[in-house]
Amino acid sequence: MRRYLLNRLWQSAVTLVLATIVVFAGVRALPGDPALALAGEDRDPESLRAIREQYGLDQSWLVQFWQFVSHAARGDLGQSIRTGTSVRSMIVSALPVTIELSVLAILIASVIGVGTGVIAAVRRGRPAEWAANALALLGLSVPHFWLGLMAILYLSVALGLFPASGFVPFFTNPVANLHHLILPALILGTGLSAVIMRQTRSSMLDALSADYIRTAEAKGLSPKAVVGKHALRNSLIVVVTIVGLQLGALISGAVVTERIFALPGFGKLTVDAVFQRDYPVIQAVVLVTATAYIVINLLVDLLYSVIDPRIRVRGEA
Amino acid sequence: MKPVLAVKDLSVTFRTEDGPLSAVDRVSFEVGDGEVLAVVGESGCGKSVTAMSIAGLLPRTATVNGSVELDGTELIGADKRTLRSIRGREVAYIFQEPMTSLNPVFTVGHQIIEVLRTHIGLNRQAAHARAVELLKLVGIPSAERRVGDYPHQLSGGMRQRVMIAMAVACDPKVLIADEPTTALDVTIQAGILDVLRGLRERLGTSIVLITHDLGVVADLADRVAVMYAGRVVETAEVHDLFAHPEHPYTVGLLGASPAAGRHAESQRLNEIPGLVPVLSEQPDACTFADRCTRAVDTCTSSQPQLTDGPHRVACWNPVRDRVEV
Numbered sequence: 091m092r093r094y095l096l097n098r099l100w101q102s103a104v105t106l107v108l109a110t111i112v113v114f115a116g117v118r119a120l121p122g123d124p125a126l127a128l129a130g131e132d133r134d135p136e137s138l139r140a141i142r143e144q145y146g147l148d149q150s151w152l153v154q155f156w157q158f159v160s161h162a163a164r165g166d167l168g169q170s171i172r173t174g175t176s177v178r179s180m181i182v183s184a185l186p187v188t189i190e191l192s193v194l195a196i197l198i199a200s201v202i203g204v205g206t207g208v209i210a211a212v213r214r215g216r217p218a219e220w221a222a223n224a225l226a227l228l229g230l231s232v233p234h235f236w237l238g239l240m241a242i243l244y245l246s247v248a249l250g251l252f253p254a255s256g257f258v259p260f261f262t263n264p265v266a267n268l269h270h271l272i273l274p275a276l277i278l279g280t281g282l283s284a285v286i287m288r289q290t291r292s293s294m295l296d297a298l299s300a301d302y303i304r305t306a307e308a309k310g311l312s313p314k315a316v317v318g319k320h321a322l323r324n325s326l327i328v329v330v331t332i333v334g335l336q337l338g339a340l341i342s343g344a345v346v347t348e349r350i351f352a353l354p355g356f357g358k359l360t361v362d363a364v365f366q367r368d369y370p371v372i373q374a375v376v377l378v379t380a381t382a383y384i385v386i387n388l389l390v391d392l393l394y395s396v397i398d399p400r401i402r403v404r405g406e407a
Numbered sequence: 408m409k410p411v412l413a414v415k416d417l418s419v420t421f422r423t424e425d426g427p428l429s430a431v432d433r434v435s436f437e438v439g440d441g442e443v444l445a446v447v448g449e450s451g452c453g454k455s456v457t458a459m460s461i462a463g464l465l466p467r468t469a470t471v472n473g474s475v476e477l478d479g480t481e482l483i484g485a486d487k488r489t490l491r492s493i494r495g496r497e498v499a500y501i502f503q504e505p506m507t508s509l510n511p512v513f514t515v516g517h518q519i520i521e522v523l524r525t526h527i528g529l530n531r532q533a534a535h536a537r538a539v540e541l542l543k544l545v546g547i548p549s550a551e552r553r554v555g556d557y558p559h560q561l562s563g564g565m566r567q568r569v570m571i572a573m574a575v576a577c578d579p580k581v582l583i584a585d586e587p588t589t590a591l592d593v594t595i596q597a598g599i600l601d602v603l604r605g606l607r608e609r610l611g612t613s614i615v616l617i618t619h620d621l622g623v624v625a626d627l628a629d630r631v632a633v634m635y636a637g638r639v640v641e642t643a644e645v646h647d648l649f650a651h652p653e654h655p656y657t658v659g660l661l662g663a664s665p666a667a668g669r670h671a672e673s674q675r676l677n678e679i680p681g682l683v684p685v686l687s688e689q690p691d692a693c694t695f696a697d698r699c700t701r702a703v704d705t706c707t708s709s710q711p712q713l714t715d716g717p718h719r720v721a722c723w724n725p726v727r728d729r730v731e732v
Contacts, residue, residue, distance in 0.1 A: 300507065301502065301504050301507035301508045302507065302508055302509055302510040302511070304464065304502065304508070305500075305502065305508045305509065305510070305570075305573075306510070307464055307494070308462065308464060308494055308495065308499070308500040308502075309494065309495040309499075309521065309522045309525070309573065310490075310491045310492060310493065310494035310495035310496060310522070310525060310526060311491075311495075311521065311525055312491065312525075315521075315525075320510050320513075323510075323512050323513075324510070324511070324512055397512065398511065398512055399511070399512060399557040399559070400511060400557070400559050
């Protein structure tokens with residue numbers, strides 16, 4: 091297990107380095123001279139040179155890359171071109187909002203998705219499966235933004251149950267924080283739960299037809315133990331994979347949902363940065379997203395080995 | 408002697424898209440205390456379905472009629488809770504595929520402990536100690552260490568031993584072994600049969616041995632029931648059956664087996680011509696008539712019933728003269 095862990099950590103480190111190179115090269119490969127873009131109307135050679143010097147653009151790519159990496163490693167991601175504030179502080183204020191929203195949404199999605207997926211598999215061909223399937227289809231086909239708008243219209247505006255927009259940090263007021271986030275998380279979660287439900291259902295059907303389930307039944311175990319333990323544990327690999335992928339996607343920006351509920355999250359930061367051609371911010375946003383993916387993938391892989399002992403052995407071999 | 412397990416007129420029909428499919432037709436047999444009954448026949452003759460129906464393990468598409476009495480308790484039509492309390496405790500199963508019959512994500516010890524805790528309510532330590540004991544009983548070396556292994560860390564033969572340990576954990580009255588050695592190497596098979604024989608001797612467990620391997624039958628069984636196309640066509644003491652098979656199908660089966668005491672090089676194995684009939688309907692005739700060399704007119708117009716006595720046969724024209732095999 092220890093070797094597997096080290097192995098996986100090493101792989102993650104390599105991926106992170108590669109991601110950094112891609113981010114760096116990607117931003118440099120954007121058409122146009124950043125100095126020109128920064129200079130705006132003021133294009134005399136003197137000020138252009140000053141800008142290049144200020145941002146290190148006159149250095150070779152290798153030097154620039156080293157500076158980028160060494161600064162990033164120290165947590166210094168530069169300043170926003172537009173506002174002049176440090177990119178780091180922008181990310182530090184936006185990221186928790188998105189992480190909280192994503193984790194809440196994925197929790198809701200997992201509970202609903204795994205629950206209905208298991209029911210659909212166990213009650214195959216009976217009304218409960220049809221209901222679960224219909225619900226999933228609905229969840230998949232109704233767009234988030236419409237559902238979000240409807241929720242705001244009816245639950246927030248008409249009934250006043252939830253605030254329609256805004257955000258309160260968790261440490262300022264945990265209750266108000268949850269109150270603000272629960273509706274967007276629910277909206278995000280229902281859509282995702284449909285995907286999780288379909289995957290859970292199909293992998294549960296596989297597991298339920300396995301020989302070891304017949305063994306479990308022949309042992310006289312209760313249906314709860316047969317389904318909830320023997321079958322579910324074997325279908326979790328697929329579920330964890332899906333949940334991991336979705337969490338990654340959520341963190342890189344639940345853009346639409348954040349926009350609708352006016353949450354100052356990562357998705358909003360990204361969209362604003364792209365529209366304003368704020369290169370340092372874009373660069374940092376992509377880097378943070380890539381890191382989030384790598385970390386989540388690592389966690390998912392480690393979870394695999396907890397769920398399925400055969401993976402531990404393969405990793406060590 | 409009162410039988411431990413008495414199966415009477417057991418019929419199983421499956422609902423399929425092409426209409427009902429009869430898999431087992433009025434099968435009857437009894438298993439005495441500590442007796443090993445072998446149920447033999449080709450693939451698809453209904454022997455596994457019979458085995459699964461005993462403890463109600465068939466899917467919902469199956470309709471089971473008849474009677475299965477375990478020590479006087481009727482199991483057909485019993486409620487789910489009763490069946491669950493009997494499975495693993497009074498009637499235990501060993502299946503053909505030791506590679507897939509154990510759950511890959513739990514240790515073998517856990518899977519044995521689970522049975523003990525479900526049925527006997529042992530606490531964790533006691534169940535663990537008992538699991539180690541059971542692994543020793545079925546001949547697993549360094550059982551204290553192996554109890555924490557996952558199935559993939561064990562060989563096929565060792566996994567089948569674990570299956571057996573799990574099956575006998577609660578000292579069941581009847582052990583149903585469905586092709587327990589079929590998926591294993593020949594060298595491993597003998598070891599598994601030894602374990603089963605030892606269990607019968609030490610624990611007095613009655614065993615229903617489902618197999619198509621007559622070598623296994625000769626090795627372990629006291630009595631044999633030969634099944635063909637969902638029906639029992641002949642039952643007898645094992646020595647009697649091997650020496651004096653009466654049903655033409657049994658004769659064919661013995662003639663097709665290299666393990667029945669003949670020298671393979673001196674004589675070519677015989678095959679039984681034709682195929683096992685499709686069982687969507689059970690005609691009022693002998694199901695073997697089409698393939699039988701001894702068929703007479705009655706065979707296609709009327710279904711033969713099992714005769715009475717220690718050697719029972721369902722045939723209109725049985726082989727009565729002594730057949731050298």
